[in-house]
Amino acid sequence: MKTIHPVEAIQQVTKGNILSPKGYKAAGVHAGLRYSKKDIGIILSDNPAACAAVYTQSIVQAAPLDVTRESIASEQKLQGIVVNSACANACTGDQGLKDAYEMRSYAAVQFGLAEHLFAVASTGVIGEYLQMDKIKKGIAMLEPASSGEAAENFEKAILTTDTVTKNCGYEAVIGGKVITMGGAAKGSGMIHPNMATMLGFITTDAAIESEDLQLALSTVTDITFNQITVDGDTSTNDMVIVLANGQAGNEKLSPAHPDWKIFLELLRKTSENLAKQIARDGEGATKLVEVNVQGMKTKGDAQAMAKTIIGSSLVKSAVFGSDANWGRVIAAMGRSGLTFNPDKVSISFGDINVLNKGIPVDFSEEEAKAYLEKKNIVIHVGLQEGEEKGTAWGCDLTYDYVKINASYRS
Structure with a gap:
């Protein structure tokens, strides 16, 4: 059977x-x-x-x-x-x-x-x-x-x-x-x-x-x-x-x-x-963002890394502006509290590779912007610390988020 x-x-x-x-x-x-x-x-x-x-x-x-x-x-x-x-x-x-x-x-x-x-x-x-x-x-x-x-x-x-x-x-x-x-x-x-x-x-x-x-x-x-x-x-x-x-x-x-x-x-x-x-449906959100992290030593580390990235206000703001600023991603990783080798990190927005094993990639800004203007965004992060992977979900950070929460009680 x-x-x-x-x-x-x-x-x-x-x-x-x-x-x-x-x-x-x-x-x-x-x-x-x-x-x-x-x-x-x-x-x-x-x-x-x-x-x-x-x-x-x-x-x-x-x-x-x-x-x-x-x-x-x-x-x-x-x-x-x-x-x-x-x-x-x-x-x-x-x-x-x-x-x-x-x-x-x-x-x-x-x-x-x-x-x-x-x-x-x-x-x-x-x-x-x-x-x-x-x-x-x-x-x-x-x-x-x-x-x-x-x-x-x-x-x-x-x-x-x-x-x-x-x-x-x-x-x-x-x-x-x-x-x-x-x-x-x-x-x-x-x-x-x-x-x-x-x-x-x-x-x-x-x-x-x-x-x-x-x-x-x-x-x-x-x-x-x-x-x-x-x-x-x-x-x-x-x-x-x-x-x-x-x-x-x-x-x-x-x-x-x-x-x-x-x-x-x-x-x-x-x-x-x-x-x-x-x-x-995050307050004021225009995009769903998924972060996939692969290559961590433990499942917990991979999940924590993914959530750190998606929780970064700078990453969320870059996605809102359709800006392929991968520096925001690796900066968030750096303050995650997790140990990794920056020289082995790879980052992609969808299928567009922007960092390959610590080396910046010459990519098309126009293609990256077009991808980041979509309603569903996936950020892939590859490390070489282990075999485990983790995923987290969030949204972009928009002007409307501040407007909604500045007047929540009224």
Whole structure:
């Protein structure tokens, strides 16, 4: 029997979203937290689901993270996630924690579930208290459904400065059953996570224990969500939650399962897709930038180098100006804290080689400029320190980024 490579086993779902897997509903409404846009959303599983989560590594963490951690720790199961935009409920002290608990409690009562089966998430302005009258009003208005419109309403309800919604879906045959996975995310600025992204939600109908799902998410996060950057700032509210309700009817997945690698690839593709959408929608961004680093001693070194390059304001500015200034790239590499021989470094913008083993290449500025004017840019960096490679994603740095963030609260 021919062995199927995990990558070949995955198929993208047309118009995939958080409701692509079996047994989920969602909704999003306008409750008045924002001027006119939707601002309260919910995801519900038909049954308690295995769950996993990763959170910001910032020392400053918002109240909803504490409440969600407590919910997951109770029985390692979740059935619902309620989310608000406009207010982060961060740096709000005891009152903020009380409000997050009340938000969870009200949602649980509204949908007839135990409190510990609900997670809560918030995004928006730091240092402002939740308007609990509007939070309750919004939760009471929610009517979860399994339609494409319901998924889109949820996606819109979680946005802040995002210009577009972010979603995807994939499927694969695992253990003779079709396993589907879908995702939704928000994030546009304050993106330089050390665990995940601003907010990400992934659903699957796979059967898997929470402990194994957590292992999978932690593994995948390091090479997807943790490899994007927009502006070098980590949020107080970063969180990704995965729900797995088992409705596909497969034999429970674990690292010992022969198709474990296919499940990991399913989660990796979903996470990478969402991560790249976030990077592409960076505040004021006009281009998605990918940095590929090859030839480092360890995977961690390669990933760190790639993220250092993509996080450089000078590299991002050069890309915005369509300037093939490879000096910005090697300068960023030099302050990465990683050891390498500059005389062995090669750099290319797309297929245009500009530095070859430490020696400048006579390249066409016109061709390089034309390439850098595209919407998707790839920077290749080759070293000769080892065999490992790493990839990171980001965006260009534009005038609009400053304009958006100079007036964020107004």
